[in-house]
Amino acid sequence: MLRTLFAPRLVGLHLLVIGVLVAFFLLGRWQLGVFTDSGHPQATDDPAPVALTELSRPGERVTTDEVGRQVTATGTYDATAQLLVADRRPDVDAPGGRASAGAGFWLLTPLTLADGSIMPVVRGWVASPGDPAVDVPAGEVNVVGRLRPPDQSDAVQRGGVLPTGQVATVSTAELLNLWDGDLRDGYVVATRQTPALSATPVAVPAPSVGAPLTWRNLAYAAQWWIFAVFAVYMWFHFVRDAVRSTDPEPQPET
Structure with missing residues (x-):
């Protein structure tokens, strides 16, 4: 055989x-x-930055076609109304929560535009509330960033009450109760700014479509x-x- x-x-x-x-x-x-x-999501064309006012209007919701688009905005920050978004990492897609290693804070600052409306801007990430980068620049600023939809108010579950000046999400519905003025929907994650950003920029992806x-x-x-x-x-x-x-x-x- x-x-x-x-x-x-x-x-x-x-x-x-x-x-x-x-x-x-x-x-x-x-x-x-x-x-x-x-x-997996597929990257699409990434258009050049356009004025924020062309994509976002007070009282109108951010649409899926506008999410991730690059925008520019000029205005002044309201330092007295700045909030810290707790338990976040320097990446919008990174998981948050108290159990997340390396979690810190997003600097969420209202930017008052020329028409008096307010746009929430994430100026960057810091490891602790005592970081010097928390200080808000005075005077007029020019911001370039990506437009993001608001978080759901129940997107993060936590076991206790946050300290004053901190929030768990970037929720338009919640900010309407915290800030005075004509608030625009969503928020802008700043990628560059004049004067320059002092905090660690938060990574934010370009627009993509599901395949x-x-x-x-x-x-x-x-x-x-x-x-x-x-x-x-x-x-x-x-x-x-x-x-x-x-x-x-x-x-x-x-």
Whole structure:
């Protein structure tokens, strides 16, 4: 039997099947990778900054088409109304909460525009309320940043009451009760400013769109692996027939 299994003809068959299995397995993995990557958000064109007043109007909600857009705004900060958004990290997509390692504070400052309306601006991130960067610059400032939708007021669950001057979320509904004036929806995460930002800038992603899952690629992956199983099945039958053909025929009893 061993002599048959390692005959030149069958050795060639063994090697061919091994090559086929490796190729089919890798092709299946490739198609599976295409499938798993298909559901991830895809980056879109990132337009040049436009005036905040072109995208956001008092009394109107921020739409999904406006989220992530670069905006510019000129005004003055109200230092007396600044708030600290507690338990945040220097990335808008990073998980927050008291159990989050490296959590600090966002500096949320109202920016009063020329028309008297107010836009919440996240001026950056600090590790503690005593950081010198908490101080608000006086006079007129020019801000460039990305527009973000407001947080839901119940987006963060916490076990106790925050100190005065701190909030858990950047919620337009909550800020309406804390700040006086004509408040615009959402908030701007400052990426640069004149005068320069003193706190650590908060990372904020460019606009993106969701991509559908390509189920066809998942079917292709399954197809390649089914072919691999079929190749093993055919190899088994060829080897079995070869072994049977070389076995001596049983002799009749006398």
